[in-house]
Amino acid sequence: MTLLPPCTIRVALAVAASWALCLAHASAEPVTTVRNNGPSANRVDLVIMGDGFTAAEIASGAYATQIEVQVQRLFAQEPYLEYNAFFNVHRIDVTSAQAGADHPERGVFVDTALNASYNCGGIQRLICVSNANVNAVLSRTALAGDARDILLVIVNDTEYGGSGGAVAVASLHASATELVLHENGHTFAALADEYTSSPPACVTTEPANVNATRETRREFIKWRHWIDPATPVPTPGSAIGVPGLYEGAVYCVSGAYRPTFDSKMRSLGRPFEQINTEQHIRRVFNLVSPLDGWSPSASAVTVVLGVPTPFSVSVPRPRTHSLAVTWFVDGALAATGLQFSSATLALGVHRIEVRVQDTTGLVRSDPTGLLTETHAWDVTVQNGATEVPTFLTATAVAGNTVTLAWHAPTAFSPTGYVLEGGIVPGEVLDSIPTGSAAPSFTFTAPTGAFYIRVHALNGSTRSGASNEIRIFVNVPTPPSAPTNLLGGGANSTIVLAWQNAPGGGGPTAIVLDVSGALSTSIVLPATEGFVYDGVPPGTYTLAVRAVNAAGSSPASNPVTLTFPATCALPATPVNLAAVRNGNTVTVTWSLPAAGPAPSGFVLSVTGSYVGAFPVSTRSLSAVAGPGTYVLSVAATNPCGSSAPSPTITLAVP
Amino acid sequence: MDRTVRRLQALVFLAWVAVAWPASAQTERPAADLAGAVPTVASVVADAEVPQLHVRWQVAESPSGGPVRPADMIPLNRFAVVARSSLRGPLVRERDPQWSEHDLVVVAVDGTGRETSWQRVRDPRILRAELPGPTGELTGDVLYRPEAELVVVVPDATTTGLHVYETHWTGEQFVLRQLGRINVTVP
Numbered sequence: 001m002t003l004l005p006p007c008t009i010r011v012a013l014a015v016a017a018s019w020a021l022c023l024a025h026a027s028a029e030p031v032t033t034v035r036n037n038g039p040s041a042n043r044v045d046l047v048i049m050g051d052g053f054t055a056a057e058i059a060s061g062a063y064a065t066q067i068e069v070q071v072q073r074l075f076a077q078e079p080y081l082e083y084n085a086f087f088n089v090h091r092i093d094v095t096s097a098q099a100g101a102d103h104p105e106r107g108v109f110v111d112t113a114l115n116a117s118y119n120c121g122g123i124q125r126l127i128c129v130s131n132a133n134v135n136a137v138l139s140r141t142a143l144a145g146d147a148r149d150i151l152l153v154i155v156n157d158t159e160y161g162g163s164g165g166a167v168a169v170a171s172l173h174a175s176a177t178e179l180v181l182h183e184n185g186h187t188f189a190a191l192a193d194e195y196t197s198s199p200p201a202c203v204t205t206e207p208a209n210v211n212a213t214r215e216t217r218r219e220f221i222k223w224r225h226w227i228d229p230a231t232p233v234p235t236p237g238s239a240i241g242v243p244g245l246y247e248g249a250v251y252c253v254s255g256a257y258r259p260t261f262d263s264k265m266r267s268l269g270r271p272f273e274q275i276n277t278e279q280h281i282r283r284v285f286n287l288v289s290p291l292d293g294w295s296p297s298a299s300a301v302t303v304v305l306g307v308p309t310p311f312s313v314s315v316p317r318p319r320t321h322s323l324a325v326t327w328f329v330d331g332a333l334a335a336t337g338l339q340f341s342s343a344t345l346a347l348g349v350h351r352i353e354v355r356v357q358d359t360t361g362l363v364r365s366d367p368t369g370l371l372t373e374t375h376a377w378d379v380t381v382q383n384g385a386t387e388v389p390t391f392l393t394a395t396a397v398a399g400n401t402v403t404l405a406w407h408a409p410t411a412f413s414p415t416g417y418v419l420e421g422g423i424v425p426g427e428v429l430d431s432i433p434t435g436s437a438a439p440s441f442t443f444t445a446p447t448g449a450f451y452i453r454v455h456a457l458n459g460s461t462r463s464g465a466s467n468e469i470r471i472f473v474n475v476p477t478p479p480s481a482p483t484n485l486l487g488g489g490a491n492s493t494i495v496l497a498w499q500n501a502p503g504g505g506g507p508t509a510i511v512l513d514v515s516g517a518l519s520t521s522i523v524l525p526a527t528e529g530f531v532y533d534g535v536p537p538g539t540y541t542l543a544v545r546a547v548n549a550a551g552s553s554p555a556s557n558p559v560t561l562t563f564p565a566t567c568a569l570p571a572t573p574v575n576l577a578a579v580r581n582g583n584t585v586t587v588t589w590s591l592p593a594a595g596p597a598p599s600g601f602v603l604s605v606t607g608s609y610v611g612a613f614p615v616s617t618r619s620l621s622a623v624a625g626p627g628t629y630v631l632s633v634a635a636t637n638p639c640g641s642s643a644p645s646p647t648i649t650l651a652v653p
Numbered sequence: 654m655d656r657t658v659r660r661l662q663a664l665v666f667l668a669w670v671a672v673a674w675p676a677s678a679q680t681e682r683p684a685a686d687l688a689g690a691v692p693t694v695a696s697v698v699a700d701a702e703v704p705q706l707h708v709r710w711q712v713a714e715s716p717s718g719g720p721v722r723p724a725d726m727i728p729l730n731r732f733a734v735v736a737r738s739s740l741r742g743p744l745v746r747e748r749d750p751q752w753s754e755h756d757l758v759v760v761a762v763d764g765t766g767r768e769t770s771w772q773r774v775r776d777p778r779i780l781r782a783e784l785p786g787p788t789g790e791l792t793g794d795v796l797y798r799p800e801a802e803l804v805v806v807v808p809d810a811t812t813t814g815l816h817v818y819e820t821h822w823t824g825e826q827f828v829l830r831q832l833g834r835i836n837v838t839v840p
Contacts, residue, residue, distance in 0.1 A: 041743060077762040121782065122781070123782050123784075126784075128720070128798075130801035131777050131798070131801055132707070132709075132801075135707060135802050136707075138804075139705070139707070139739075139740075139804070140738075142741060143741075144740075144741045144743060145695075145740045145806075146742075146744055146745045146746065150746065162782055163781060164778060164781030164783065165776075165779040165780050165781055166755075166775030167775075167777065175785070178766055178789075182783065182791070186755060187755050187775065190751060190753045193791065195792065196791055197792040197793070199722070199794050200794060204824070205822070205823065205825075208754070208824070208827065262790075267785065267790040268785040268789045269785075271788065271791040282749075286747050286748050286750075286751070287747065287748070370749055461805065
């Protein structure tokens with residue numbers, strides 16, 4: 001006997017409000033996507049959950065292994081094999097208190113999450129599960145509504161068994177996979193049974209299914225596109241895999257016909273055969289468009305004449321063949337493959353259409369066009385005047401003569417340019433055609449300061465404006481900011497170099513601004529380099545400005561340099577001496593005559609005693625035992641230690 | 654976003670009440686008529702969470718408590734909401750929906766009786782009991798569970814009822830036979 005999960009008990013007993021809360025509050029079972037071939041919105045999603053698997057079996061990986069075995073068995077058969085990339089598979093780890101399934105026929109009852117039981121309705125091999133418990137598990141998961149197309153429960157029992165319906169159920173028995181495939185033929189592909197035994201009752205009207213008919217006239221047979229003209233209908237014999245009109249189907253021994261002699265819809269262990277395979281593929285394409293995605297995403301696109309703008313599609317890929325991708329421009333075939341370039345499109349408005357089609361020979365009839373998908377863009381091709389000139393600069397200003405230069409558009413060949421300008425940004429006081437397709441222009445300008453920009457012409461079409469610059473004609477103007485400041489240093493020497501920009505007024509001096517270890521500004525001649533020896537240790541940030549009588553330019557780019565401090569060892573102490581008074585020994589020494597000041601000393605002793613005594617004074621007294629001692633001293637500072645002094649020897653009786 | 658919030662509010666604050674309502678007289682309509690006049694539920698709900706009802710469905714009397722043959726059963730078709738949950742969108746969008754006797758059709762109606770959407774649901778009653786013989790050839794039967802759980806989406810807050818239909822093939826067309834109605838009301 002299977003115990004009801006606590007939630008189910010509450011549902012059975014509680015009031016409506018409590019029912020409503022129950023499912024939401026139960027903890028969700030873990031879901032693992034074991035085959036991820038794309039977004040669920042464009043894939044067939046198979047959800048598998050186990051019943052009768054304990055926490056230990058799940059934790060050990062045994063459950064996952066069993067599910068993987070089932071998945072591999074399912075996708076080993078056509079058309080699942082060829083179209084496996086059109087499926088996702090999600091495994092839900094449903095934990096049961098006990099392993100196995102109920103066997104009421106022999107008095108075996110186990111506590112499982114989905115209440116799987118053999119001998120359902122007195123049919124030994126029929127396994128039933130609680131569809132309410134299956135629904136509860138599904139409701140707790142985060143699987144989206146479009147990620148649960150096919151439901152399968154695998155029961156942890158090796159005895160053959162299973163069932164079909166809204167949820168397919170199968171045991172671990174190897175042949176149970178065959179039953180799952182057959183049941184999916186019903187629920188997923190809407191196929192009829194092709195066997196003849198009854199019950200169920202013989203179907204005496206024309207079946208709705210694509211694989212059964214009562215029609216014997218060749219031209220009206222649903223699968224006539226599969227029947228060779230030489231094959232008689234009705235079809236005698238028992239040839240395997242030969243489409244025809246074989247008598248016996250939908251629980252009728254006579255009067256109803258099936259398309260092949262022995263398919264999986266009649267016998268387990270057989271292939272689906274042509275007609276049922278075709279129907280499976282059509283139903284796969286009911287959920288999966290042959291077109292996964294496209295770029296550009298916008299349906300209306302503007303491109304520049306001659307500039308290659310890529311158009312592309314992504315498509316799912318069957319195992320052994322590719323989908324056909326064909327591109328059309330204004331209805332005419334233009335290209336094949338996953339990508340298309342607009343480079344060859346002429347000026348004007350065009351319709352680019354891509355058609356993706358599965359041309360598999362496994363499908364001969366596709367009346368609703370499921371195996372084909374199209375997407376179209378309305379593409380406006382403009383001339384390149386939409387591309388603007390760039391990098392406008394004033395290369396020279398001499399008196400009232402100004403020379404400008406710029407970079408031309410690359411998407412088209414301009415037929416000319418128009419210079420325009422004003423005294424405030426964006427203002428157009430005058431427009432001057434340059435009269436040339438050259439990306440430069442020399443002209444006589446009035447005295448003053450002006451903001452100017454340039455447009456490219458392509459016939460009568462004018463591009464947008466280039467970058468805007470300010471020019472100073474016969475009026476004082478500060479220099480432009482120096483550029484490309486570079487700096488280097490070695491020991492205490494700094495080397496700087498920069499370039500004085502041509503724009504603006506000419507510099508009369510350069511100001512070097514220093515910050516960091518010290519802050520200062522150094523006025524230099526109107527040069528483009530600087531060298532200085534004797535930079536104090538420290539880290540400095542440096543920039544240069546150009547100045548003239550009209551003012552200062554903005555600062556150049558900054559550079560930051562670090563000059564480490566130099567380090568020198570102290571010299572060796574001198575005048576090392578030792579005197580003894582009884583057992584007390586006093587050692588003294590003097591500072592070295594030159595060099596960096598010591599910050600300490602180290603007195604070293606060998607002989608009857610071996611050791612070193614760091615001290616900050618220039619004497620040391622200690623009680624010494626009898627023996628002979630050899631002494632030396634060295635000076636120290638943060639850079640290290642001097643050489644030791646010459647040794648002296650002292651005997652203590 | 655507002656729509657999502659409204660749905661969540663509906664989930665939190667509304668209690669769904671179902672009233673048993675077996676079809677007293679079986680009504681029948683061509684399935685194609687429905688598809689031509691009413692949108693699918695996937696086309697009317699956003700890609701956010703939608704409420705769904707878990708409906709206990711007493712299908713038929715079963716003296717043994719086990720599955721019954723449809724031809725032999727005494728139908729009950731009593732529906733009662735036993736729980737609700739939410740379903741994360743998007744819902745399945747079929748490129749070429751086809752009718753099947755393995756599916757139910759559930760039609761949502763608003764307070765004016767207008768049919769606002771329909772959804773296909775696998776028929777939870779069906780139990781296919783198919784067994785291979787020594788050669789692999791199958792024998793079998795199609796049985797109904799005497800009691801099943803039906804899970805249906807409530808497309809929006811205007812829904813006041815869900816009509817449950819089974820799909821039947823006449824030999825010429827699919828027709829929808831009403832089995833019952835689930836009243837969805839705000840107390």
